[in-house]
Amino acid sequence: MSLNSHLQELRKKHEMLSKQVEEEARSPGCDSVALTDMKKRKLAIKQQIVRLTEASVN
Numbered sequence: 001m002s003l004n005s006h007l008q009e010l011r012k013k014h015e016m017l018s019k020q021v022e023e024e025a026r027s028p029g030c031d032s033v034a035l036t037d038m039k040k041r042k043l044a045i046k047q048q049i050v051r052l053t054e055a056s057v058n
Contacts, residue, residue, distance in 0.1 A: 013045055020038055
């Protein structure tokens with residue numbers, strides 16, 4: 001898998017998690033533990049995207 005395709009997949013996962021976080025936050029019976037977990041996974045993916053992007057520039 002090339003770096004660009006890997007970054008593309010990570011961005012898709014990040015976007016999907018963003019949508020899930022928004023949906024969970026809007027739901028009346030919001031599960032705060034699940035929401036926190038999704039936010040942590042989303043942040044980890046974002047950090048990975050940043051690291052890979054910076055590495056490809058250098």
